[in-house]
Amino acid sequence: MAKPVNVNQSKWTVPVLLKECEIYCPSTCVAFGPILSDNDSKLIIAHGGHRGVNMKLKVFQQLEQLSESSLADMPTALVHFINDLSSIPSIAVAAGPSLLIYKNLKPFYKFTVPSSAINPTESEAWKAVVNKKINGDTLLTVLKRLEDDVAFSKLTPISQTYLRADKETQVVLVEHYGTKIANSATITCIAKLTKSTAEPLDILVIGTEHCEIFLIDSQAFTILETIKIGSVPVNICAYGTYDVDYRLFVQTRASLIFCMKRGEADYQPIVISQSMITSMVLVNKMIVYTTVENLIHFASFRGKKMNTVKCPSKIKMLEPFIYPLKQLAAVIAVFDKEIRMYNEHYLLDTVQYEKPLAWVKYGCYGREDSTLVVAFKDGSIAIQIFRRKANFDTKLDYNQVPQAHALKLQIPKKTKVFIDLTQREVQLGNRIHKVYQKNLFDVKYRLAASYLELTSSASATVSTTTVLPVEISVDIHGFGPTFRMTIHLLSSSKQNLYDMHLSIISDPELYDFDTPLIPVHLLASGQSYSFTTLLYCKDPEKAANCDVRALLVHAKRATPIVTAVIKMPFSEFPLD
């Protein structure tokens, strides 16, 4: 089922499935942490449900669901934080423009992002339509003109919905929401930042659709700082403590990464990516981010790229991995059916699964500090624990080369002969080249000369033209003094060949031919032709033999098209 391959060498224990759970949520809606008085770390999930139905905040303990409560709005992110040292930690769920705070699994507070300024024309139009001064259609026209003038994203969420809704919904919208128009931006991402090491309270950091980042004091829910950036933030990673020194790394929808330090007002992007950034995490004082080109980049906090991994397939998400007992740190990259662990130099581990993955979360669950929660596409969730004896001793290069290519060449040592030869080559290079060229020319000359001799004398089976490829073979039958000679011709040229002759020549003292010249009227391509002639040995008692040549000739060609040389056998005596 959910079993990974190669369990024995795995750095993780065999996954255990949670009972009766079906979870569909993004990886941002998952957190670990103690939320009840028993101090046992729980798995907290804001379950997205189906199209706004069945949205739940679920809490798991051990392998079972501990509790669930309904959510009113679609959750976008979730964070577990400490806002009171004397009591239990809380959960913040970002839904729409609000943060819903849960304490002891009960609703505790609702924080809504302050409204931005509303376009005056827009608010007037809404007022007018509520007071029945204008009708719905006029409102639509006004909003459409505004959309052209100031851009769709600058309008309030309610106007945006109105513009995209059908007639009936528009009427409902006016009735229900017309009087209370607010321009609260939807929360896109949430992170937490420790206040100070002495006082481990958390500061909440939220990013909104209106390109703003708020730092919120989690005790009184007052806004400590507001930061305006040039693009919509989608992911925030916090580092350091708020009171001493902190940095916020903000990934935006425009594929930029900003770094915000304490006490700095000017924010410039530190990473500008040409392709879309899909995920970003912090590991070991490094920013690790992925792009749509299946690359994982490791960059320093200043944005200087240190290394890049090319991955074989699409990376779904990244998750930081820290094992403080052995000071191991890595980044877990989630692929379709496997996870891989990388650090800035090596590929450290690969775990394969039999089902497609949705997300993973690493942290403290129950009593074990290094637990990996793996969620599959089908909604099931498995839990694995990092083995105590596991290490990262076996490292692989990012892009592994096949074994044979990785072998180093055995370069021989510099012997005296080698040095002498090298010296000679350096000193007499010119002469060596000339001698070589002369020899090469000689070889070519001899080759040409012998070829010419061969073709002109027709003393061997040689085809002189490449344009007319004809194969010839000759059979000799009989023991003598009368022989039967059969010549087979096979043309493989594209056109048919006409008007040729087969000429058979030999020493006239030795042999006599029945038909020394056989006319070949047609050689059709690909067809085999055979011609037969008888030949008589004139004087078998001499016990002599010589070569017989069969030439295929054409009247208009000086050289034969093809030649066969037949070594004749010794002739027997006639049977008298």
Next chain:
Amino acid sequence: MGFFSSLSSLFGLGKKDVNIVVVGLDNSGKTTILNQLKTPETRSQQIVPTVGHVVTNFSTQNLSFHAFDMAGQMKYRSTWESYFHSSQGVIFVLDSSDRLRMELLKDELMMVMEHKDVVSRGIPIVILANKMDIPGAMTASDITVALGLNLYRSGTWSIHSTCALTGDGLDKAMQQLSAEITKYMESRRT
């Protein structure tokens, strides 16, 4: 010497001293079990997570035990193995209701059972499936299968269901351990 020792054991005076190591994951009940084995007067009321290790002394009919109560938290687990070579028995305590960590438990148990100081000396291992009173806890036979112990033939091990709070099953387990340790000591002497 042999005469005196047999004489003294006859009178129950000089019980043989044995060292045992008590290991197991955190929150499995190691300290509680040892607390239960002590005489009622010496028991402590509050059980807190052990740090490092604590030596507890108790005795059965013929043996006087020095039990090394090891801490079970992850950061202390690597210290377990350094005590095996000086001990004559191992008690492995597990929480029978902790299904989440059953695979981790299997890992840790195998590391104990296959440790060179345990295998080469053949010291007895007693596995206590603790917290059997919790509803939904796994039975000893379920745990044997879940931990793959039914496939593990070498070594002397036995498994017992116990409840550390009431002491159920502990006596039987300790009797078995005493018998195994006596047998082990005899085999060492010969």
